[in-house]
Amino acid sequence: MTKSPTIRDVAMLANTSVSVVSRVLNDGSGPVAPDTRAKVLEAIDQLAYRPRAAARSLSSGQTTTIGLLLADLTNPFFARLADRIVGEARSRDIQVVLMTTGEDANLEADSLKALLDRSVGGVIATPTGANVEQWEKLQKIGVDLVFVDRSVDTLENADVVSIENARSAGDATEYLIGLGHKRIALLTGPLSTSTGRSRLKGYEQALVAAGITPDPTLVRNVPFRGEGGGDSIASLLAMADKPTAAIIANTAQVANVSRRLSQMGVPIPDELSLIVFDDNPWVQLVTPPLSSIRQPIDMLAFHSVDLLLNRMQGKLPSGRRYIEVQAEFIARNSCAAPPNYLITR
Amino acid sequence: MTKSPTIRDVAMLANTSVSVVSRVLNDGSGPVAPDTRAKVLEAIDQLAYRPRAAARSLSSGQTTTIGLLLADLTNPFFARLADRIVGEARSRDIQVVLMTTGEDANLEADSLKALLDRSVGGVIATPTGANVEQWEKLQKIGVDLVFVDRSVDTLENADVVSIENARSAGDATEYLIGLGHKRIALLTGPLSTSTGRSRLKGYEQALVAAGITPDPTLVRNVPFRGEGGGDSIASLLAMADKPTAAIIANTAQVANVSRRLSQMGVPIPDELSLIVFDDNPWVQLVTPPLSSIRQPIDMLAFHSVDLLLNRMQGKLPSGRRYIEVQAEFIARNSCAAPPNYLITR
DNA sequence: TTGTAAGCGTTATCAT
DNA sequence: ATGATAACGCTTACAA
Numbered sequence: 001m002t003k004s005p006t007i008r009d010v011a012m013l014a015n016t017s018v019s020v021v022s023r024v025l026n027d028g029s030g031p032v033a034p035d036t037r038a039k040v041l042e043a044i045d046q047l048a049y050r051p052r053a054a055a056r057s058l059s060s061g062q063t064t065t066i067g068l069l070l071a072d073l074t075n076p077f078f079a080r081l082a083d084r085i086v087g088e089a090r091s092r093d094i095q096v097v098l099m100t101t102g103e104d105a106n107l108e109a110d111s112l113k114a115l116l117d118r119s120v121g122g123v124i125a126t127p128t129g130a131n132v133e134q135w136e137k138l139q140k141i142g143v144d145l146v147f148v149d150r151s152v153d154t155l156e157n158a159d160v161v162s163i164e165n166a167r168s169a170g171d172a173t174e175y176l177i178g179l180g181h182k183r184i185a186l187l188t189g190p191l192s193t194s195t196g197r198s199r200l201k202g203y204e205q206a207l208v209a210a211g212i213t214p215d216p217t218l219v220r221n222v223p224f225r226g227e228g229g230g231d232s233i234a235s236l237l238a239m240a241d242k243p244t245a246a247i248i249a250n251t252a253q254v255a256n257v258s259r260r261l262s263q264m265g266v267p268i269p270d271e272l273s274l275i276v277f278d279d280n281p282w283v284q285l286v287t288p289p290l291s292s293i294r295q296p297i298d299m300l301a302f303h304s305v306d307l308l309l310n311r312m313q314g315k316l317p318s319g320r321r322y323i324e325v326q327a328e329f330i331a332r333n334s335c336a337a338p339p340n341y342l343i344t345r
Numbered sequence: 346m347t348k349s350p351t352i353r354d355v356a357m358l359a360n361t362s363v364s365v366v367s368r369v370l371n372d373g374s375g376p377v378a379p380d381t382r383a384k385v386l387e388a389i390d391q392l393a394y395r396p397r398a399a400a401r402s403l404s405s406g407q408t409t410t411i412g413l414l415l416a417d418l419t420n421p422f423f424a425r426l427a428d429r430i431v432g433e434a435r436s437r438d439i440q441v442v443l444m445t446t447g448e449d450a451n452l453e454a455d456s457l458k459a460l461l462d463r464s465v466g467g468v469i470a471t472p473t474g475a476n477v478e479q480w481e482k483l484q485k486i487g488v489d490l491v492f493v494d495r496s497v498d499t500l501e502n503a504d505v506v507s508i509e510n511a512r513s514a515g516d517a518t519e520y521l522i523g524l525g526h527k528r529i530a531l532l533t534g535p536l537s538t539s540t541g542r543s544r545l546k547g548y549e550q551a552l553v554a555a556g557i558t559p560d561p562t563l564v565r566n567v568p569f570r571g572e573g574g575g576d577s578i579a580s581l582l583a584m585a586d587k588p589t590a591a592i593i594a595n596t597a598q599v600a601n602v603s604r605r606l607s608q609m610g611v612p613i614p615d616e617l618s619l620i621v622f623d624d625n626p627w628v629q630l631v632t633p634p635l636s637s638i639r640q641p642i643d644m645l646a647f648h649s650v651d652l653l654l655n656r657m658q659g660k661l662p663s664g665r666r667y668i669e670v671q672a673e674f675i676a677r678n679s680c681a682a683p684p685n686y687l688i689t690r
Numbered sequence: 691t692t693g694t695a696a697g698c699g700t701t702a703t704c705a706t
Numbered sequence: 707a708t709g710a711t712a713a714c715g716c717t718t719a720c721a722a
Contacts, residue, residue: 079421
């Protein structure tokens with residue numbers, strides 16, 4: 001545990017002043033003679049000097065750190081998102097402090113409080129929908145905000161990056177309708193989330209467009225966390241006029257639903273056609289492989305950090321930026337015509 | 346974007362000095378009269394004051410931030426580990442900066458370099474095995490180290506938290522032997538990792554104990570990343586004297602192996618019995634559900650942050666701490682007696 | 691018990 | 707092109 005060299009040590013060794021060293025450190029912040037620069041660089045190298053982040057940010061008021069507040073790393077979608085965001089951040093030499101909400105407003109509030117210490121210049125988050133005031137307070141102290149995957153409508157100064165939820169849900173619905181399905185169930189997230197609402201809208205629009213009246217009893221809102229998905233699908237299948245197909249638009253619940261269906265021994269796609277949001281690696285491992293909607297995680301990651309960094313550097317005009325990227329429907333073997341469906345024509 | 350209040354503002358409002366405010370901030374760092382404290386607390390509350398992390402750490406030389414350097418969040422094992430570690434950290438009010446190596450020594454080196462800015466007081470990592478010098482340099486500037494899941498033997502001052510790898514592999518091997526298997530394949534990680542070596546050792550010991558001579562051609566070392574697992578299992582099954590069972594002891598490759606096996610249409614367990622390290626949620630979703638070794642991720646997380654924090658607070662005597670936790674073998678339906686196996690007795 | 695003042699390691703302003 | 711020097715916001719002796 002040696003005491004680390006400071007900028008002064010470097011200046012001394014290079015026979016110059018701290019200001020000069022600082023200038024070569026922050027390239028372009030002032031004039032430096034070529035050979036002076038060389039000497040400084042050598043001194044830095046020789047001492048293995050590294051500027052201390054805390055001092056830097058205290059003095060400059062800036063940080064090269066962003067916060068990443070995700071729902072839950074246990075969910076493969078968020079895990080992969082985190083992976084890509086961290087990668088994207090590294091390539092730009094910025095660090096990421098990671099926090100999770102567990103979809104719990106209180107935990108989210110805790111995280112927001114922690115973020116108030118100005119250790120980050122901006123944050124990328126999947127908000128729970130609550131804590132609007134704390135989010136605003138965070139913005140007020142100068143922290144830029146980018147919401148990814150979902151948004152909070154009342155927070156108008158936060159940028160948003162997400163997939164085209166309505167359209168994706170619509171695509172899936174159309175596909176099922178095309179196979180002959182009339183009674184299509186939808187498991188979606190809480191309607192308090194933008195994601196849930198959009199997916200529902202896309203689903204209903206597709207139905208209406210095909211001349212089918214949406215049946216509200218076929219729509220279930222399931223919390224992101226917990227076992228809700230399993231129960232919902234079970235109750236759906238217990239209905240008298242039960243659905244012949246289901247779209248699981250709640251990314252967090254697809255594993256639960258799959259497990260329950262497999263436990264119940266419901267033959268897929270014979271008795272029930274299935275489409276899941278989020279193309280996890282394992283959806284093609286199960287029997288049958290599941291048709292799914294692949295969210296372009298790379299794009300979500302790229303745009304969220306790109307947007308945030310541009311904001312932090314003041315490169316963007318004020319006003320919310322809303323970026324939507326396309327998701328891709330992938331047909332596998334979990335969909336077929338409904339039972340007893342006769343091809344007439 | 347208001348300018349935030351400083352400790353001086355608080356002192357002023359509370360009609361006292363900054364040192365007093367500082368003392369109530371860091372409870373116990375000095376005497377404060379009860380009613381003075383009350384006034385300070387009120388001022389803090391009223392101004393919504395939050396101490397700035399950078400100033401604090403610059404002045405005190407300490408940080409409430411740790412680094413978490415993991416291989417790859419794409420792997421469910423690491424993702425869940427990250428989730429638990431972040432949770433454990435939050436409950437102690439410490440922040441986590443996340444980085445990934447992608448099992449790449451160069452990326453690891455980059456991260457290590459970034460860590461040199463003393464923004465963290467310690468790091469929890471799954472090392473690649475390389476960059477020994479940089480790890481040492483990190484320790485030299487006072488950053489404590491805890492390796493989790495694997496270790497680097499030459500780094501004797503880093504604590505280690507992992508599962509009992511040898512024993513777990515041994516258990517799985519014994520189980521298969523008990524079913525009548527003689528030719529048991531092992532897919533394991535690179536032998537440059539402690540994990541790979543330990544699992545191999547446990548496997549061999551179990552074999553020898555049962556009077557079976559280990560056959561090196563049945564052991565495959567597969568890199569953590571990439572598609573190696575699939576090819577390995579395929580080549581194993583192409584052998585003349587092919588194995589009747591396989592243990593996939595490379596956590597990162599279980600999905601690849603499963604996919605390949607399913608593509609090849611190898612009947613499990615009829616033609617091949619299978620045991621996988623790491624009990625992902627989806628291993629019970631596939632057909633048949635896979636027998637697996639469940640790693641106690643909560644324990645790994647708890648001990649690694651506990652250990653690290655104690656180190657950082659100097660509460661631990663010097664000398665490496667090596668904590669091993671038990672993993673649990675879970676029998677499902679992917680194992681059976683080998684083909685053509687006659688029960689004689 | 692309280693307050694003053696000297697750092698902590700940078701950046702940035704302003705002379706030189 | 708270079709170099710003093712004053713912040714930045716906090717902790718911590720050391721006085722009072």
